[in-house]
Amino acid sequence: MNDDDAHSTSRPLHILIVGAGIGGLSAAIALRQQGHDVEIYEQSKLSQETGAAIHLASNANGLLRRLGLRVEDIGAVECTHVTEYLPYNGELKYQIDVKTIGDKLWAHPWHLVHRAHLHTALREMATGPDGKGNPAKLHLGSRVKLADQENASITLEDGTRVQGDLLVGADGVHSRTRVSIPGGDKKPFDSGKSAFRFLIPTEALASDTRTAAAVAKPGSLTMWIAEDRRVVMYPCLNNTLMNFICIHPSKESETDITGGGWQETGSKDRMLDIFKDFHPSVKAIIEKAEEPKLWKLLDMEPMPTFISGRLALIGDAAHPFLPHQGQGGGQAIEDAVSLAALLPLGTSPDDIPDRIKIYEECRFERSHKIQEFTRTAGKDATELAKEGKKLDMMEYQLYNFNHDAWDYSKNALQKSLEAQDPKTRFRSPLSFGPSPGPRRPLGLDPSHPTIQALRKSKPETSTNYSVRFKSSRTYLQNLLPPGFAFTSPGTLAFASIMCTTLDGMTWLGGGGYSYCGLYIHGVNYTKRDGSKIYGTFLSVLFENLADPIITGRAELGMPKLFADIDVQHHGEGGDCSISLSWRGELFGKVEISKLEKEERAAVNSVGHSEPPQGGPGPPPSPPEQGLFCYRYVPAVGEPGKVDAEYAVFLPKAEPQPSADPSETLATKVASVKFEAGDWQSLPTLHNIVKGLAEVPIYGIEEARFTKGLGVEDLTAAKRVE
Known part of the structure; x- marks a missing residue:
């Protein structure tokens, strides 16, 4: 039984939403999809609105896509250029190709959509029979007179009182629910x-x-x-x-x-x-x-808090927005999805006060910062000069667009749950006694005649399969330890699943093994002196032999775990597939098709051609210098404490004289899929595989097959500082 099954018998929360605008309907959809029972109370009759359109930048558009709405299907237009003319003589001031920049930076396109069409689509998704979960119930002409934040209840003007488990105030800038929050007597x-x-x-x-x-x-x-x-x-x-x-x-x-x-x-x-x-x-x-x-x-003056008791405010009820950056609707959608991400099915009514505290932690600073950016962007030039402020629209745009509220909030919930469990610990197996180091037989130098003879009689070989894909920076950022960050400012990030089979290993008596891991590209580590190192981060590495796992963890600090790895390559230039399993439980599958021979290009440290540089947008990232991993050694008998943790770096190796790639094939036809299983089928790997299964894959960049002689010596791995 997996986690979803475990929660299937849990009682859904009864959630009351006041207001059926964009924020309220988005919350209804997201909470419905989490398995809860939702009722919406709207004071108007929702007559069709005319004469307005709305921005859906990457940060909001990606959330709507997660909910199942592709706004291009309702007439939305992708924003391709931003143009400014001088107002009086009409001359062109500048024109920016934002689509080209966006394709490099953002995981989702920037769309412009008619507000009424968006509202209609959200209403149908929230209340219609199709889709995951029970349809939300929409009550029109229901004006709220009083909101009781402690009991999550509302009283309508006709005297009707409705009780729920959670109350969501989505009733706009003139909110009636806002006054129920201490300090919420703010007037627009x-x-x-x-x-x-x-x-x-x-x-x-x-x-x-x-x-x-x-x-x-x-x-x-x-x-x-x-x-x-x-x-x-x-x-x-x-x-x-x-x-x-x-x-x-x-x-x-x-x-x-x-x-x-x-x-x-x-x-x-x-x-x-x-x-x-x-x-x-x-x-x-x-x-x-x-x-x-x-x-x-x-x-409106900033609210001191968005929450009280069992009431949470979203959208303009919490933080009204001026239109100068087109983020008002987007921030309402972020609020809605963030709140739902923190309330998976299985959340009890008693959990709600703590969960909405996490919601505020996720949303308070970000929404107010964008609110302040928006105020600054709307100021007249004389006002800015008087206040000594300068507009930095690139800074604003990067901050606004560069976020995924679902991934960010899910990670915040996970950290909160881990902190509440005193028995939670991060485990790492330790070796004992002397053992052969990676690539080095015990007691013998690699230049020893015996080693040289072994390598001559049976050369070391490597066969590599790799799939590089687009993903969410926000999600992958959650997998990075302290000190690490992405170098690119965009929400679009790149990662690879790479599988390698080694044979003829002298330190393994001429045998070999396979490994398969998740590599996150475009990462940097900031040292204590402020300098940076650039590279790829290895988040997890599965291997099918105990010896390299033990030595690799103990001496290289690599995050190695055991799995059975089955690699099948179907003929020259044919398809290949990689399966990962644990005691017969299949949890990972990589398939690569239509491989064709390709001229060997500049290849980075994990077997992928370097991305093209230049063009519009921010400057290209510095070249990657090697491979990162992170060593973590827990303290014995003291859960939550650590004996050692630090970054490890393996610089790019110069090509070995013996290295001779005899074959390189490439394609763009590939797939990667992980199945989390549950604690019974994958008792020691469930949490890791679950994380891999949730990694967003927005598209395959390339897949490669390489086969050659020589294996890199990993003993250059060093503690960063």
Whole structure:
């Protein structure tokens, strides 16, 4: 019985969500998929909204894909360029090819989608019959009068009281649930700016010579930014509609605002007057607007906390966002998914206060930091100069996009659970007595005539199979020990499963063995003096012979474990497969197909060609210098304490004179799959294989088969410091 089976008889939590906006519906979907019973209470009748689009950057888009929604299927447009023109003369200021940069950095594309279409899709996923878990129940026209955070209950204005296990406040900037949190009596205030918003058919702009240039590049986000006002345009609905937001000082349109809501109708004449000094092409665009909407951009002082008792706030109820970086909806989605990640089926009602504390730890600093970035990005140039601030949009974008709230929160939960168990320990087998070191027979130097004779009579050979794939930086970061980090700023990371079969090993009497491990590329280690070493990190290595496991752990500090490894290579240029098992329990399978001969390229330390460098975006990462691993030796009889832990580094070896790769084949057709099993079938490996099974694989980069003479001497491995 695996973990999911163990939890299948657990009572689902009864979760009440106040608010059916993007955050509330995303939470309903994620919590439903975790196996819980969800009810949503929405004060409105959810009439169809018009006239707005929304950004879904990599950080949010990846979460929606995890939930099962590909927004391109509902008309979303991938953002391919960011363009800024000077507002008064219309000259090009800059244009950035964000798709090319994004393909290198981000695990998921940046999409632009009509808000109403996204909302409809989320509502169907939350309440529809299809999908994992029981459909959420949506109650419309249900205005909340009172929220009881200690008992997770709400009282509606008609007097109805509803009791749950957890209460989620997703009721927006004018939240009624927020006041139930100590310090939650914050009131939103006018930020000093307001915005007109409207949609124009792309064809109407393309057919007008005055405006055609603005829509010449499909997928382009375009801006005209002046001192205290700006126009921003981007596409949605399969590039057939252009969404506009025209931000300006509130005082110039405040007489037109009566209620301050999203559906206030603004004055087109007022809008034309406010932007009268802009380039004629911009004024020609504004002339095409029909019934623009107008609303004040509201801000709010930071909340002291997002949680209290059994109540957790998400989205604008917790942290209202100005629109200057397009992260408001994305942060609501992050909140929703983070909360659900911390509440797997099997969570008891008594666990909820502790779980939502972890939720706040995961979300408080990040959401407030992006909120502050957004405020800075929206300031006028004179304000920035007066405050001594500078805009660093690359810093903001890297921080905003470079996150996976699900992986981050799951890791936080795992660490919390481990800390609560006093018996949890990290084990590492130790050797005893003298033993032969890796690649070195006991008592004999490699240059000894006996060793040389053995190597001549039966040369050492290696056969290597490797699959390199794209993955999530956030998930893989969780596998890195202290001191390690990714060198690239993107959410996209690269890793490999590599399997090698060795034969003719002199230190094993002419025999051999196989090993297979997970290698994480593009990693650096920061030393105490601040300098960095760049390389690949070996997170786990399975081997099928005890001797190299014992010596490799004791003398090299490598994370070696036992597994049966079966390698099958089906003929010259044919398919090959690798199976990993423990006492007959299959837990890993690698398959490589359509191998073809390839000219030998520059190959890195784990058998992969170096990625191309250059092009737009951040500068290329420094070349990798070798292989990292991490030695951990627990203290005997003292769970949680350690006798030794430190980074180990194996520099890249110069090619040996005897090394002679006789064959190199390559392909892009490969697959990697791990099955976690359970504590009965994989009693000592379950936690590790479970982690491997959860490694996201976004696509295969390459697979290689190499066969050659000579085996690298690993005795150069050294403690870093």
